[in-house]
Amino acid sequence: MLQQLVSLGALEFRPEPLDAIVERRLKTIWEQAPCPDCGATTIRTYDDLDRIWCRGCGFMSTYTFGTPFYDAELAPGEFLVAFVLYADSLLSIIKLLPT
Numbered sequence: 001m002l003q004q005l006v007s008l009g010a011l012e013f014r015p016e017p018l019d020a021i022v023e024r025r026l027k028t029i030w031e032q033a034p035c036p037d038c039g040a041t042t043i044r045t046y047d048d049l050d051r052i053w054c055r056g057c058g059f060m061s062t063y064t065f066g067t068p069f070y071d072a073e074l075a076p077g078e079f080l081v082a083f084v085l086y087a088d089s090l091l092s093i094i095k096l097l098p099t
Helices: 002-007 015-032 076-089
Strands: 043-045 051-054 060-062
Touching (some): 015 043
Antiparallel strands (some): 043 051, 051 060
């Protein structure tokens, strides 16, 4: 069914804009979350960087810390496309990821 929607042009995959949406949402979540290291609510994110930073203790990581996207070889948009394919086809997620 997913293949039919793509072939008809009803569904189009654009990983780059999807990555930007995922990044924006994750950064918004981090700005409202306590620091995983010290618990302070002083997390800071930057539009031009993929980092989060705690002003309280200096904890620094990427905005994907603590998510399935952390340390993944796929970009967030590619990861979501792989998940959609996994859910649609019921294939093993290992078969969908590049080796």
